Amino acid sequence: MPARDRFDRPLRSLRISVTDRCNLRCQYCMPEEEYVWLPRRDILTFEEIGALVDAFTAAGADRVRLTGGEPLLRKDLPDLIQRLANKPAVRDLALTTNGMLLADQAGGLRDAGLHRLTVSLDTLRADRFRELTRFDGVAAVQRGLDSARTAGFTDLKIDTVVIRGVNDDELVDLLAYGRQAGAEVRFIEYMDVGGATRWSVKDVLSRAEMLRMIGAALGPVAAIEEESSAPADRFRLPDGQTFGIISSTTEPFCRSCDRSRLTADGLWFRCLYAREGTDLRGPLRAGASRAELTRMIGEIWTARTDRGAEVRLATGNREPFIPVETLQKKPHLEMHTRGG
Ligand code: SAM
Numbered sequence: 001m002p003a004r005d006r007f008d009r010p011l012r013s014l015r016i017s018v019t020d021r022c023n024l025r026c027q028y029c030m031p032e033e034e035y036v037w038l039p040r041r042d043i044l045t046f047e048e049i050g051a052l053v054d055a056f057t058a059a060g061a062d063r064v065r066l067t068g069g070e071p072l073l074r075k076d077l078p079d080l081i082q083r084l085a086n087k088p089a090v091r092d093l094a095l096t097t098n099g100m101l102l103a104d105q106a107g108g109l110r111d112a113g114l115h116r117l118t119v120s121l122d123t124l125r126a127d128r129f130r131e132l133t134r135f136d137g138v139a140a141v142q143r144g145l146d147s148a149r150t151a152g153f154t155d156l157k158i159d160t161v162v163i164r165g166v167n168d169d170e171l172v173d174l175l176a177y178g179r180q181a182g183a184e185v186r187f188i189e190y191m192d193v194g195g196a197t198r199w200s201v202k203d204v205l206s207r208a209e210m211l212r213m214i215g216a217a218l219g220p221v222a223a224i225e226e227e228s229s230a231p232a233d234r235f236r237l238p239d240g241q242t243f244g245i246i247s248s249t250t251e252p253f254c255r256s257c258d259r260s261r262l263t264a265d266g267l268w269f270r271c272l273y274a275r276e277g278t279d280l281r282g283p284l285r286a287g288a289s290r291a292e293l294t295r296m297i298g299e300i301w302t303a304r305t306d307r308g309a310e311v312r313l314a315t316g317n318r319e320p321f322i323p324v325e326t327l328q329k330k331p332h333l334e335m336h337t338r339g340g
């Protein structure tokens with residue numbers, strides 16, 4: 001039985017950041033010129049990640065998503081995937097990537113036993129991609145998606161952060177591309193998480209606005225009723241195509257949140273907005289047993305009361321969440337460090 005927190009939410013889904021490095025600089029995530037990186041000696045080895053996953057699964061977690069930073073930058077990543085895929089308690093093993101290196105790696109990820117892939121892609125236009133990320137890459141990401149499908153990933157997703165006045169004119173084009181690429185598109189409301197230092201409430205395109213725009217172009221949109229703790233609400237278009245919307249900013253879903261995050265150096269955060277995490281690397285390297293780690297994880301989860309996005313919405317404070325000076329002193333508050 002999974003541990004349950006104060007709001008009766010089970011410990012289920014663990015997102016593991018395998019590196020804080022990234023080969024893009026998305027303006028909603030890493031807009032600054034300089035970053036403070038985690039010391040290399042602190043980065044968990046694959047053996048250490050495996051040991052922590054064993055402790056988490058014993059406390060109830062059964063879904064693992066690898067993320068970053070950009071996870072495909074982590075050397076020998078398929079070795080970690082194989083290690084995790086061999087654990088029967090990990091029922092779902094997924095990865096979120098910006099897709100830049102996917103064309104060469106998709107086959108290896110699949111062979112290693114990865115179940116599902118999500119590729120982030122915010123625009124189909126080369127010039128806009130460069131403005132948004134500071135690099136050229138649309139073609140590389142599209143090649144990556146093609147390779148993923150060829151490699152046998154059937155449950156492909158495309159995650160798109162929608163920003164007003166930046167890419168809100170591409171919703172329909174992205175849906176058309178998703179259909180052709182064999183991937184379900186999920187539109188994500190722009191969030192004021194750590195890292196989003198240029199965030200402004202006026203740049204947020206709400207779920208309601210997205211639905212209106214898509215409906216006006218493609219016909220009536222039907223909500224799909226399903227019992228799920230997944231963050232995306234799903235919808236169906238008249239032609240049968242499905243898509244999702246993750247409305248973390250205007251209609252947060254904290255009440256069903258079973259997710260927590262482990263940074264590449266072993267700090268465990270129970271909420272995307274949490275200011276403090278728990279160091280698991282220390283006890284692990286000091287020789288804590290799996291049972292001790294599981295007990296620690298279970299006790300901490302049992303006391304969890306986080307519902308960061310709901311609190312942000314309720315307080316009405318719509319400044320960027322963490323000022324850049326604080327982020328420079330506490331890089332664990334960055335989205336690219338704690339893993340989106
Ligand atoms: N680098 C990989 C990628 O981009 O897919 C994995 C890590 S990234 C932090 C994970 C997800 O967080 C991406 O889909 C990204 O779009 C999302 N993200 C980052 N900053 C965000 C923000 N301010 N609002 C909403 N989503 C954000």
Ligand code: SF4
Binds near residue numbers: 022025098120336
């Ligand atoms: Fe973009 Fe992901 Fe890198 Fe952040 S971590 S800058 S979202 S590619």
Ligand code: SF4
Binds near residue numbers: 252254307310
């Ligand atoms: Fe979960 Fe925190 Fe996100 Fe709410 S804000 S859905 S509690 S991670």
